[in-house]
Each structure stands twice: as C-alpha cells, then as structure tokens.
Amino acid sequence: MYTNISFGPSAHLFRQGFMQAQVAEVGDEVLGSKIDEDYLDYIHPHWRQYKAPAAYQHFLLGIVYAFIFFMGVLGNSLVLITFFTTKPLRTPSNIFVANLAIFDTIMMFKLPFFVMNSVVEGQLFGKIGCDVYAVAGSYSGMGAAITNSMIAFDRYRTIAFPLDGRLGMKAAIGLVIFTWLWATPFSILPFFEIWSRFAPEGYLTTCSFDYLTEGKSTQLFTIVIFVWAYIIPLLLIALFYSRILSHVREHEKMLREQAKRMNVKSLSQGDEKSAEIKIAKVAITIVFLFICGWTPYALVSIIGCFGDRNLMTPTFSMFPAVACKTVACIDPWIYAINHPRFRAEISKKVPWLFSEKPKSAASDTKSTASDTSEAKAENA
Template sequence: MYTNISYGPSVHLFRQGIIQAQIAEVGDELLGSKIDEDYLDYIHPHWRQFKAPAAYQHFLLGIVYAFIFFMGTLGNGLVLITFFTTKGLRTPSNMFVANLAIFDTIMMFHLPFFCMNSVVEGQLFGKIGCDLYACAGAISGMGAAITNSMIAFDRYRTIAFPLDGRLGMKAALGLVAFTWFWAMPFSLLPFFEIWSKFAPEGYLTTCSFDYLEEGKSTQLFTIVIFVWAYIIPLLLIALFYSRIISHVREHEKMLKEQAKRMNVKSLSQGSGDEKSAEIKIAKVAITIVFMFICGWTPYALVAIIGCFGDRSIMTPTFSMFPAIACKTVACIDPWIYAINHPRFRAEISKKVPWLFSEKPKKAAPADNKSEVSEAKAENA
C-alpha cells in the first residue's frame, strides 16, 4: 500500500548512525502504517520514509507525558485555586501569573490525548482531533509568550515607578484580554486552513502547523509566526528587564552617593528595603521567562529547519524533543512561582500542608506593605 511513496532526493543526504538507522528499509514497518488510509493524505511524505517507532518508544513517551500532566495539572491548579480563593492575592500583578497558569493548563490538557494517540500509534480522533490538539497548543504557546511580556512590563512599572506606576485592575484585565487576542490569529488561520494548516509530526501522535509543506505561502507563514510568537515577545521581555536592571543600578548608585555625602556606610536599610520584595518578585519572573526560552526555542528551531534548512536531520525522534520541552516548561512554571512567592507559598501550604517540607517564611514587612498598598489601590 505504501510502495508508491516517494522518499524524495534528500534521502541520500542523511548522515550515518542514528539518523540513517531510522530510515525504513525493505520489510520494515513504515511510520503511519497503522493510520487510516483516508487520513494519510494529511501526513507529509517526509515522515512516511521512516521506520515506525518501537512500541516501547511510545510507551516511554507516554510515561513521561503522564508525569508531566500530573505535576503540571497539580501545580497550575493550585496556583489558580489559591488565586481565586484568596482575596489578598487577587492583585493586578498576580492577574498575569494566573493568566499564565491558565495558558499552561491548556497545554496540560494536551497530554491525555497524546497518551491515547500513543496507544493507537496515530491520531485516535482523526483530522479534527489533530486540528484541535494543534490549535490548543498554538493558543497556549503564543498566549504564554505574550503573557511573559506582560509580566515583564508590569514588573518594570512597579519597580521603576513605585508610587504612580502600578497597574490598576482594569488596566491589568485589559492586558490579559490582549494576550488572548494576540494568541488567536495564527491559531485560527491554520485551523480553518485560511493560511497554512495543521498536520501530524514526529511519531504522528502530536500535531503542529505544517512547516514541511513546500511553497512560498508556507515559508511566509513560518517567518510571520516565528516573529509574532517568538521574536516580538522576547524583544519586549529583553527591553523591560534591561530597563529594570538599569533602574536598580541607578537606584543603588544614588544610595551610595547619598551615603557618602552623609558619611555613613550604607543606606540599604531604609528606602532600599522597600524595593527588595519587588526585586525578588522580578527575579521570579525572570526565571519563568528563562524557562519559556528553554521550552520554545527548540520548537522554533525545528520549524525553521523544517521549512528552510536541511530536512535530513528532521527524524521523528528528533522532532519529538521540542514538544517535550515546551510541555515541561508549562509544568514547571507554577512550581517556580509557588516556591519563590511567599504569599502564594503560605496560602498553598494552608491548603496542602504536606506539599512543602518546611514551614513557609512570613513575608517581609516591605512585601506586606506593597501588597497592602496594592489592595488599597484596587478598592479605591
């Protein structure tokens, strides 16, 4: 049934070793051999030149994804439950953290479907299942990217302009709505096949936009979504955090000069302490952003290589690692924030006291002060 599949001229370019070993030979079971014949037209021929993965490979990936699903759902669920049930945490700044947890939860909902796809070694729900899977992943990924930008923007305003720069609740809700509008265009366009389309990739148990389709339209779509979903958020993040660092350095320089004029060693115990809590929260946000870069850079590279580069390295196994990376980051995000944010950790410990081995430390006076001032601003 698959003897007429064209492997293309790139087959002889494959390197020896692991990559070459994945190319199917006569008598090997081809990747996609267990997929309905009617659905094969949606699978790019590039994937159908490889051997079908062994059952244990699907099993191992299923175990990894099941663990990520459990930890990610637990972490993001605790952040959301704590946010919505604790009035003191419902501040404009924490709105962005909760929004990030919502996007990450959408990513977690992928994983049960992936596990079911691994059992059948294909797409259990056919084309519509593939399209919904990829669309949800696109919304989650692009939404998380721009939400990290909003977190950076909020931290910059809070630290640089502590008296009049804090976002109000209406402004925060507006920016949260903006993140959802930002995520929609390049998720819905391929879903309705207006521009590009979604297709299976790797072991054919996951789906993404079809970066292997030949043609200028696909290349243009890949460039646009690369800039929209990856480059612009990273540039915004770099801009706001570089300004935070610059502001903190200027503030420390000012304190040193003032201390020198007053003939004292340091003025850090005073006005400097008031900003220590905000700087600590900014460090948490930077960590989350760093994790996002680690999670989504591999996917961006795979799309660029698949569209413009040497496809000889695009084996099914190679293309599965970026998917694992982005889902792992969606799982880790809430744990980073819950562990480092004293208020979140304290409230989570009340709900699940067995989760943290140590009793959470009380928030510093400066942190309490900033939270109280935020609450007053909201009620005004």
C-alpha cells in the same frame, strides 16, 4: 493534498549514524502505517520515509507525558485556586500570573490525548483530533509567550515607577484580553485552513502548524508566526527586563552616593523594594524557562521550512514538544516555591507540600515584617 511518496534507501546514501538508523528499509514498518488511509494524505511524505518507532518509545513518551500532566495540573490548579480564593492575591500583577497558569493548563490538557494517540500509534480522533490538539497548543504557546511579556512590563512599571506606574485592575484585565487576542489569528487561520494548516509531526502522535509543505505560502507563514509568536515577545521581554536591571543599578548607585554624603556605610533599600525585586527575579526565572522551552520548537520549524530536512527525524522533532510541555508544568511550581505571597497561601491550603524549618522568635518577627512589606508590594 499530498501524494504519498515511497522513499528507498538510495535516497539517503549520505545519511549517517543515528539519522541513518531511523530511515526505513525494505521490510521495515513505515511510520504512519497504522493510520487510516483517509488521513494519510494529511501527513507530509517526509515522515513516511522513516521506520515506525518501537512500541517502547511510544510507551516511554506516554509515561513522561503522564508525569508532566499530573505535576502540571496539580501546580497550575494550586496557583489558580489560590488566586481565586484568596482576596488579597487578586491584584493586577497577579492577574498575569493566573492568566499564565490558564494557558499552561490548556497545554496540560493536551497530554491525555497524546497518551491515547501513543497507544494507537497515530491520531485516535483523526483530523479533527489533530486540529483541536494543535489549536490548543497554538493558543497556550503564543498566549504564554505574550503573557510573559506582560509580566515583564508589569514588573518594570512597578519597580521603576512605584508611586504612579503600577497598573490598575482595568488596565491589567485589558492586557489579559489582549494576550488572548494576540494568540487568536495564528490559531484560527490554520485551524480553518485559511492560511496554512495543522498537520501531524514526529511520531505522528502530536500536531502543530505545517512547516514542511513546499511553497512560498508555507515559508511566509512560518516566518510571520516565528516573528509573531517568538521574536516579538522575546524582544519585549528583553527590553523590559533590561530596563529593570538598569533601574536597579541606578538606584543602588544613588544609595551608595547618598550614603557616602551622609558618612554612613550603607542605606537599606527597604523591605518593599526588596520584595519587588524578589518577585521580579521569579518572573525572570519564568522567562528563562520560556526561552528554554520554546527556542527548540522555533528552531525546528525554521529547519523544517528552510534548512536541512535530513536533520528532521521523528525522534529529533519530539524533543521540542517535550520541552515546551515541561516548561508549562514547571511554571506554577516556580511561583509556588519562590513567589512570597503565593507560597504562603498555598502552604496554608496544602501544609504538607512545603517543609518549613522551625524559626526563632527573632526570625519570626523579621519574617512577619517581610511578609507585610511583600503584601503591600503586591496589593499596591
């Protein structure tokens, strides 16, 4: 257990600017002052040196999170409902899309608890509420990371080996189960305080794994989870997408050489190949969002454990939390807007969601042929 420490202004003589402004001085309300005494021992003394955020800061964050919650639940629900109610979409490739939507939905359902915590300016449900909030974030974050890797692997197999490389349904389901198993160790271990633990951070209205407690155990846990939850998925993603790009370049080079031998200007790749590449571009966009959303959190944990903690102000540490939840909100809309089959099916269910321009008969024929090839690409 921690011993609460009183920090005076002299301890922060060299802090400047915005960071200095957040340090509590004599007479200021200290961060965590509205939290039950029994729970204060779970809050690292680092946070207790800062001023309590103003009520409007809690209010603004609550408004942002409420908006993210609404858009995220709507988008992920549309993806999941479309997947489970449209038989042609229930393909091995799209199982990974649905799995990502499930992890993102878990992330979304943390947000009402955050809003309630913001109202009371602390943890409404105490330690158990903090632990449940953090374990949900752990599963959704690590699960989404490794699912992005599986999506990259599936795209690579489909594009590089279109005839015999596509994953079967059993293999896809097995990989989905693997994503849940992947997220389990470093969600369960801190939940039961077997190794490390979950603790409040920032404004003390959110919780994550403890990266501030001094000691080799915390440092080792932080390094291991950093590699497990961030570096390994990122390396797998980079590996598979680099191979996709390499394969596309080789394929285009082969087509140019063949066209030159046949004395024609160019050879079409075919609608099916174009559809696969289009879907891969959507997946790459999702991965880019994953990097933008989770890199700040990874950096915060490393700074908190090994770096200059003077940088770790409550306000600074809240930005990564907002970033990862924003990505979980945006993911389904990327698929809904850009994934050909999902967009078509969602448009049928919610026609007012997408505004489509009128098409000529020629463009209708071309679009129908393209949709057919995309359906073949998805169903194969």
